[in-house]
Amino acid sequence: MAISLGHNRYGKAETRVVRIYRDDERHEIRDLNVSTSLRGEFADAHLLGDQGNVLPTDSQRNTCFAFAKSHGIGEIETYALALARHFVDDVTPVAEARVEVEEFCWDRVAVDGVDHAHTWVRRGQEVRTAAVTVGADGAWVVSGLEDLVLLKSTGSEFAGFLTDPYTTLEPTHDRVMATSLTARWRHTGTDDDWQASYASVRRSLVERFAAVHSLALQQTLWEMGRAALEAHQGLAEIRLSAPNRHHNLVDLTPFGLDNPGEVFHAADRPYGLIEAAVVRDDAPPAPGAWQDLPGFV
């Protein structure tokens, strides 16, 4: 009975790269959190402690900073592709590279109504993401967003559900529905207009969340995902993960008050967690690398 090394990978997580473009007086900013991860011929590092094939994670961090200068950070997908391709092409033992990027967005500050040239305020909690994988099967780009916090105060029901001996929930035809959305969408190609497709997908998601009369969060997610795929032909698949941020109607009758959908307690835990993928039938299948993205199978 033998014991073997199985899957393994290593890299540098959460390098906080900030790039200022100061080509003229009006600066631009890119604010990123970059994680790299490499697979390849690293068995001896484990079995023998031989580091001859191991590019230090410190060097990977340096590369993230250097590429921010030499290649620039236009869109995070192009930056991540450049990094991942570099590791696979230029570092011999590397067979596959994954680069994940979170982008924190900033709004330009206005002074006396005029946009300021070099001052910003952080925009929202929402984070734009990219996860790029380059390996023997080619390159794959998954774009996404995290912590997009949405709430609608009506237009949401939950009724007609299955009951069992542990069911005490009452059906409702008017509730608050809120979530902190994570979405990830896989592109069929590697040269999309990343900014435009991001804006398009985000708009589809937000607008459908608002417009759909919801019979369940599942239905809303399906409608959101479908709208995104319909609006953008370059997408093979979108995956949505939506915690149900429960807003419980507070019983005010002990205090002589009615509460027709007005006062809620925003609960922390537990929370429902609804996850769904929406896929385009003729799209190429998901690569193995897609499996271990944040999210689910």
Place this chain on the structure above:
Amino acid sequence: MAISLGHNRYGKAETRVVRIYRDDERHEIRDLNVSTSLRGEFADAHLLGDQGNVLPTDSQRNTCFAFAKSHGIGEIETYALALARHFVDDVTPVAEARVEVEEFCWDRVAVDGVDHAHTWVRRGQEVRTAAVTVGADGAWVVSGLEDLVLLKSTGSEFAGFLTDPYTTLEPTHDRVMATSLTARWRHTGTDDDWQASYASVRRSLVERFAAVHSLALQQTLWEMGRAALEAHQGLAEIRLSAPNRHHNLVDLTPFGLDNPGEVFHAADRPYGLIEAAVVRDDAPPAPGAWQDLPGFV
């Protein structure tokens, strides 16, 4: 040698109150985190375990929800004043009440360019705050904001500083300056136009941060605070707490690249922490209750 009970207080922290206004088809939302704290004749609760004077924290929570309905949540300062006055006026053993409120703001979602009637997305990380104290000395209102994250990519120096044997820092005449601002301002009265004064103070802070050519974060804070007091006569004092979110220029010369203020590492810890108060000379002095606000003396 005797041992005595000293200062004490108790209350319910972090009640998450969400209030929907649905008077017509266009809903409004208020999303709060409310903490109450009471002082008074509570010695026997400690010394004897006698709860006869102790209004349960559970009742305080209920009151937060009930007042959201009965008194409404116009501005958080008025809501907090109503709660604090109620505890002092209507609960006999209570001598002083503090109510602290955090407000999480939401932006209305647009669908096809039109504001949606009942769907929102969380706005920024910024939190609006109010801390109201009602006691024998009257009522005091302190408004504020937290987590207002600001960054400027130039227009900031740090040079000419004191050096000692432990100083290795080089002076710089062009750096990134970033902070996550906490500000608290004390009103001279209790019936300000809270929304207007909030907007006015916030604008002063942000615009001065952008416009001042900074020789030090201390100077910027002073200018910000002074501008806020100048713009709003109803303020007695403003206190600013500003962690210096260091953006360290990355040395790219080992990789044959120059870096003229373009690529930075956003560091986590440690961080400078600069705190300053700006006060109006003829304003009434700060009450004792101001002392234990979040922040510093």
Place this chain on the structure above:
Amino acid sequence: MAISLGHNRYGKAETRVVRIYRDDERHEIRDLNVSTSLRGEFADAHLLGDQGNVLPTDSQRNTCFAFAKSHGIGEIETYALALARHFVDDVTPVAEARVEVEEFCWDRVAVDGVDHAHTWVRRGQEVRTAAVTVGADGAWVVSGLEDLVLLKSTGSEFAGFLTDPYTTLEPTHDRVMATSLTARWRHTGTDDDWQASYASVRRSLVERFAAVHSLALQQTLWEMGRAALEAHQGLAEIRLSAPNRHHNLVDLTPFGLDNPGEVFHAADRPYGLIEAAVVRDDAPPAPGAWQDLPGFV
């Protein structure tokens, strides 16, 4: 070109179940965070908004509490198995259930040197975990631990590594090595002695971390995983994820001080992240369900 629903699942996350055993004067405590997730015939919930097959997540939460009483919480693996089997066996539309449990451990308080019957203090940051999947392919049990924070102040090198044009790191033959370990191990059966195997695996991991003279974190992880599999025949595989909590030697020469491995800066970000699986060759293959465990493929 059609668009379809892909993989989907839903459940209740993070139900905080605390179970007190008070069969005699000496109480026992189990403190859990339980998450359930179901797959099955839920297409209509998405496509049509029809909830007829959907057992509310609220009912799943109720079941977690009820089973804590009716089935008890002996070991978290048996509790999770009971829950998962119930969902698959008793709720018709459910084809597969995943139950994930975190256990927070407590130490009994001593008073005058004697263990107290009903008072505890939280033990460490370490969390014991179980993830149980029940589906058409049978039942799978994965045990684990999280946030086991380990540090060794010597006996760790990193040298002889691959260099590239972005490498500036100097090799070292004596460094601090620290990590916050996550480990997950898959059992071949479903009726192990869970408490004993947990203790055995944990001991193997900790003792090897201490005893191995480390040439790299990869080598240490391999040795830890191999020791765990060797010590416990019932394990098919173990997966380890180890952030490298860098402790950087501080340069004290500007202050006229040497620093022979004595003063370090504990850095936050970025950090190396090393992940590896160690597998038993004759063990049954990992089921599909193993793929989407927290961790990696």
Place this chain on the structure above:
Amino acid sequence: MAISLGHNRYGKAETRVVRIYRDDERHEIRDLNVSTSLRGEFADAHLLGDQGNVLPTDSQRNTCFAFAKSHGIGEIETYALALARHFVDDVTPVAEARVEVEEFCWDRVAVDGVDHAHTWVRRGQEVRTAAVTVGADGAWVVSGLEDLVLLKSTGSEFAGFLTDPYTTLEPTHDRVMATSLTARWRHTGTDDDWQASYASVRRSLVERFAAVHSLALQQTLWEMGRAALEAHQGLAEIRLSAPNRHHNLVDLTPFGLDNPGEVFHAADRPYGLIEAAVVRDDAPPAPGAWQDLPGFV
């Protein structure tokens, strides 16, 4: 109407200093989070942007590291005193220095039952703290602890409380009581046996929490604080802040199960927050500097 600079201070927060003692084969470790804060003649830095009196926070960080070597870290109180006195004595514009330290504790790992010479595992969530102030009024030492998480499964009541129209809580004569304790105690001198007094105070707090039959958390806190002062003559005052981590009994009757104090839901928010000081009557009064310690007045 003039506007003036009020109170101000600045420093370096959260320098993560790790000190290894390797005088022989059996190493020792000190793991600290150090924050410094200075007051003094810093008006010109604010009003004029003149940094001539400002010792950079970077230098303060360097000093924390250098003192870890030159002065060592015996007990955190002595280390903090040395740092604070240095800033006041050696940096001319500094009138007052505050140094706050958090210490993260480690347990030595056992291998084959023998303590290992240089490997540790992080002990608990509990953090030991010290806050030292040196100024014109002399030096003050406040020791403490944070995140000491305690729970008792019986021996706790809450009944006979005041009720008002917003009270719905039912009295109980047997409940779970749990808290995450913060305690800070002020020493009358500056040369206590810090390790012994820490152990003594901690033991008093934990043992009284366990032994007192609690009629309210207020009563328990008073008993804990009094026991600490009685056991240790060198203490002038102790302040306790105790969030009430509510464990709500789950109603299992809908499922045909009784629940005699066995199954609880551990709630997150809101939570009761009880704060109390216990003081020795003949102790010297608290200095102004004590006012702005974390905690309350």
